[in-house]
Amino acid sequence: MMLGSLKQYVEEKHVGGSLRERLEALGVDEQEALCAILALSPSANTLQELLRLSVEIAARDGVSLHSVLSSEELLAILEREGVNRKEKQKLLRALLEETRFPEMKKIRDSLSAHQAQLRKECGLRLSLPEDLEGDSVSLEISARSPKDLEQLAARIKQLAKHPSTKAVFDILGGHSS
Amino acid sequence: MTYDGRDRSAFWPEKLLVREESLADPLAKRLMSKLEGHAEISILSEKGDPLAADTAGDSSDAERFTKGKRTLLLQRHSGSWLKACPGTSGHVCCNLWIVNPGEGCPFDCTYCYLQSYLKRNPTLKLYTNIQEMLSEIETRASAEPNRMFRVGTGELIDSLVWDDLSEQTLELVPFFARIPNVLLELKSKDDYVENLLTLRNEHLGKTVVSWSVNAKSVTEKDERSTASLEQRIAAAEKVVEAGYRVGFHFDPLVHFEGWEDEYRDTVQSIFSRIPAERVAWVSISTLRYRSDLQDMMLARFPESKIPFGEQFLAKDRKIRYVQPLRFRMLHFVRDELMAIRKELPVYMCMESSSAWRQITGGAPVAGSELSEVFSRKGKLPIIEEGHHL
Incomplete structure (x- = not known):
């Protein structure tokens, strides 16, 4: 079952195909962690990329997706003041890429x-x-x-x-x- | 059946399918006899791969491929056998010729390209009209007597994996010994060399037995059902004792934490037991694969770390490590090998001319220790004392 804000995102952005399947398969705690990113209103493509990187990091390191999505570094970007949502998306992507490909x-x-x-x-x-x-x-x-x-x-x-x-x-x- | 402590029947097929046309062929008779009581044997009259994507229902590619690993189909091969290795566009090619006595492999390596190459027709196959393959090689070699044909059988199949059942090397090795300008390369991750050992007086130095080798942890985690590194080296030791030259393929080199130490250990393990002068060639190459293989790996081996390495999707739709990292790995392993013996014929498989410039100082030249690998005319292999062409 999808949480309200995730459902709303899926409808607003007309998310379908493999991304929708992937979102539907997320556990409640993973959805909750992802909702903080959804607040930045990323495009479906951006979300797919952020999710792909996060899933790969979790699989490589043998940790939960939830722990990747709620890491201190990631939350610090989300909470940073004086940075607009587009910039935050870029910073998130850079952080995940750096973690995925050190x-x-x-x-x-x-x-x-x-x-x-x-x-x-x-x-x-x-x-x-x-x-x-x-x-x-x-x-x-x-x-x-x-x-x-x-x-x-x-x-x-x-x-x-x-x-x-x-x-x-x-x-x-x-x-x- | 156990061989040197390995239960070989663990990867024998559960189903043996034999096409009607192959029933009278000696290879089919031999396999049917040896697998009686172990595999369910059926005669097949219809054409096509029984697990082909368009006939095997709605199961996924990954499911069909896994099922295919336990089914062996005996059939005749139609069309030509001998072809030049396709190589990769823009890369330096080692002039290997290939013949495929079958396709598919019961071993199950995470990174195996056959998972994408054979995904639509995943049933394992052995061709029963091998005599035709040998005739074609002989005709081609006779037509160009001044050209050296180095012929490998390990492109689509492991050269030794079925040898306890098929006894194919008993035909191949004496055949290659008889034709002056051909050289056979068997390539394997197996350790079954019993038939080869019986041919110690017949191979005449015209067969090189080579092994794919890797870091120990890669072999243990990502090369399922294969012989361990230790077992492969032990098998190499046996064939060297029987007068064969051997080859080693460090392919694919995989990047992981501690890779340097593990690849150094592999080099040391090999050369502490195999005299370097008995090594015909060593190839090195880093992990690379077509992008669709990534999905197969994720579906079939979710526990493997290989899909999550530092590789990226390059412009040619192949996934590989970024060049500085790739070259660093090639440098390292080549240096380790050259430290063993500076004349060791080490070459790179499917690498660019810039890789040759950076790693070895330039493309292979005539007269170098790589002549046998790269020269189209080639030199004839070293012949054992007492052996004559």
């Missing part, structure tokens, strides 16, 4: 930190291969004059020697984490 998160964070360092110190943005597949990075440059190009060449040289550039290649190539 190694991937570590890799991406590390790459982002090195990219930021390069932007700050060399003024150039190194782009990573899509989905981190492949061993080449790219660099987009634009110049208004030959002098600009000369300056860029100097910066590229600086970038090539920067430890963060080596670190990016090492991470992509699986040489370090």
Whole structure:
């Protein structure tokens, strides 16, 4: 049986198919925990993704779905003041993704930190291969004059020697984490 | 029937279905005789897979697949037998040729791709017209005498799992010994090598017996009914003693907490008992599968942690680990292997050219220790002292 607020969400958002089946199969305590997320009025797609991540975390860690949905970190986001509901949805998703894929998160964070360092110190943005597949990075440059190009060449040289550039290649190539 | 402490009849079929056309074939007669009293034997006149998706009622793919694991169908194979391994688009391919003496496997590995590949026709099958398979191999090999054909039988079936019943290796091994430019690779997670041992003077170095190996905890939790890692190594030790070369496939490498220690242990366990110079090749590859396999794994093995690893759905609809993690695992296991013997022929299965650049420094080159695996002409295998082609 569905709790009132869940039933209302299902009707309002015209939820059907596998998501509806999944919601109907939830226990009362799981529905209660989920209702706090429903208060953010997520789209059906967003809810499906949040639920999928939560279910996978629970299965991997051998804990109940209720405990994932009522974790301290998750509740802290829901209760955070001064953050609108869209932002809270994004934060929830980020938290669940980080919990579900900690190694991937570590890799991406590390790459982002090195990219930021390069932007700050060399003024150039190194782009990573899509989905981190492949061993080449790219660099987009634009110049208004030959002098600009000369300056860029100097910066590229600086970038090539920067430890963060080596670190990016090492991470992509699986040489370090 | 017990072999080295393992009750093999535990994964023998409960039902044996024999097509009328196969009744007179020696393989069918042998299986019917050996399974009499163990399996319910029926003669089948109608065509098609009895558990096919469109005929087996409203049971789910997962239910039908599980049922299929206990039913063995003997039939003749029609069409061609020998084909080049399809590989994966954009990946470096090892030039393996494959023949399928049957399809499906009574073992039950969580990650097995057959769960998606054979889900519409899940009944286990053995083909009874193997002589035709051998003829086709011989014709093809004779037509290209300068080309080396490395032929594997372990793509859709475990090469040894039925050997106590079918005795197929007694035909295959002497056949491959007779043809100069073919090499047989048997690939298995089983430990039944009794028939192979009787052929110690007949294989002439033309059969490589290889095992899929993994971290001990993966084998224990996710490779149901298979021989343990210890039993596989013991079987490898026996065939090495009988003069065969062996191969090992670290496939799929699975990421979990403590994976480094466990894969290091597996490498050490193997090479503490198997001389590295008797190893024809070792392959390494990380977990990857088609997206529909995820649903099968969840439905059939809800207790397994494999579907909840760090893999993601890539653009080619395959689920795999993100590249930096994948490469880290490949580096690690390759380094462990190369530390055993730097000439060990270690190759990567279904990996991109960027993986080859990053992990090994470049694609395999002619004349390297990987020539036998990658060269289309290949070198002839090492022949045991006293054995002649």
